[in-house]
Amino acid sequence: MNDPIGDMLTRIRNGQMRGKSTVSTPASKLRGWVLDVLADEGYIRGYEATTGADGHPALEISLKYFEGTPVIRELKRVSKPGRRVYMSVNDIPTVRQGLGVSIVSTSKGVMSDASARSNNVGGEVLCTVF
16 A cells, blocks of 8 residues: 555545445554544544454544534545645645645644644645545
8 A cells, every 4th residue: 555644534535425434444653643633623533443354453433424414525635655745834725714624744743734833833734624
């Protein structure tokens, strides 16, 4: 697998299209940090570390719905393995006039765009969520 974050985001999108309550993805620290931001911003219910059917560590993600529709309407990967996208604190994009969130990997950890602006740090824009 070349893009583990992209794979996780695709699993979340596919699970929500099928109306699943939980989806599973292989575990890694970066995936956990991205899921922490999604949980803090209220886009997922949460996640927990489990062991997959093959014995490898996995993350079980609890998806969130409001009146039967998924809370996440749009989930896009910005920085890809073939084209990394780095931005300074002044260039970090606002998603849908501030209604959405950009997830940024900074020198101070993975955080939302608002946290990156308040900490005055830029970094790699991993994905956008609305």
